[in-house]
Amino acid sequence: FxxxxxxVMRAVRFAAVLEFELDPDTERGIVPALPSLAKVSKERISDELHKLLLTRQPSRGLAIAERTGIIALILPRLAAAFDAWGAARGGRSAVIAAWLSRxxxxxxxxxxxxxLVELGDPGFDPHHRDALAFERVDTVLRALKFSNAESNAAAHLVSIARAIELVDLTAPQLRKLFSLIGREYAQQAIALWRAHSPAHPGVLxxxxxxxxxxxxxxxxxLAVTGKDLIEGLAQPPGPGIGRILxxxxxxxxxDPRLNTREQLLELAQRAELEGAR
Known part of the structure; x- marks a missing residue:
């Protein structure tokens, strides 16, 4: 090692790929090799972590990584978050078990x-936990040299997972949230909620x-386009059309029932008049 x-990370990944337990002596040999892992480039570490997550049962490798200190080395904020959540929710071992299962x-x-859902630390201000979780996940993954797209996507998902713990979101609130993050992230968020077992199952x-x-x-x-508004309102192209959209x-x-051409053009005319006042 x-x-x-x-x-050491390859050994962990192979344990997951081949679905076996490491020999006790082999597992014990990981700990003295951690200083060598600390010298490995972040890109190589993130590549191994990514491969581990794509195995059929990543928990086999992640459990070893957590026991031996690999997680504490490569994701120290996650290890600290396990302690924080453990203190808040009945013990670290229960938090780890839920993490592996998820x-x-x-x-x-x-x-x-x-x-990385646990990075939404229980010590965060509940009203800002989603935003703080986004920032922390994004920072952690960028430090590990994950791509901007991967970091951004994971940060969005974790922030949303934490946001829905705070309140039973209504349908309009969910639509607004999905509008902000986009339909693709919304699909992924639902997949994560399903694994995360949210406190508000009706939201799912x-x-x-x-x-x-x-x-x-x-x-x-929308059932109307900018061109429809230009023609229907006899208004020239420009920021005003974007504002009305x-x-x-x-x-x-x-209220999605308003999404018809006739109703939207009527609403657009009212918006135009109000904007002119």
């Missing part, structure tokens, strides 16, 4: 987010319904 520190249950495309069913029924979430989902989207997010 000491010749190439990455070998990562296994998560769809492969959201496992990076599932891995409502979120799935919103996406299944394709409720309008962006200007392109934003108003229409807000109304439709509140």
């Amino acid at each position: 000491t010749e190439d520190g990455l070998r 990562v296994d249950a998560a769809a492969p495309e959201v496992r990076l987010g599932a891995l 069913a409502e979120a799935e319904r919103i996406l299944r029924e394709r409720h309008p979430l962006s200007p392109k989902d 934003g108003i229409l989207l807000s109304r439709v997010i509140e």
Whole structure:
């Protein structure tokens, strides 16, 4: 292990790939090799972590990584978060067990987010836990040299997972949230919620319904276009059209039944008149 520190992570990954337990002597040999792992480039470490998360049962490797100190070395903030959540929720071992179960249950495309949900530390201000979780996950993954896209996606998913713990979100609130993050992230968020076992299960069913029924979430989902508004309002192209489209989207997010050409043009005329005052 000491010749190439990455070998300890490969051993962990192979345990998951081949679905076996490491020999006790082999596992004990990981700890003295951790200083060698600390010298390995972040890119190589993140590559091994990514491969581990794509195995059928990542928990086999993650459990070893947590026991031997690999997680504490490569993801120190996550290890600290386990302690914080353990103090808040009945012990560290229960938090670890739930963490391992969640990562296994998560769809492969959201496992990076599932891995880091605990970074939404219980010590955070509840009213800002989602934003703080986003910042922390993004910082941790960028430090490990994950791509901007991977870091951003995982941070969005964790922040949303923490946000829904705070309140039973209504359908309009869910639509507004999905509108902010985009339909693709919304699909992934639902996959993570399912693995995360949210405190408000009704939210999951409502979120799935919103996406299944394709409720309008962006200007392109509206029954009218900018061109329709230009023609219908006899208004020239410009920021005013974008402003009206934003108003229409807000109304439709509140009530998707308004998303018809006739109703939206009527609402647009009112918005134009109000904007002119």
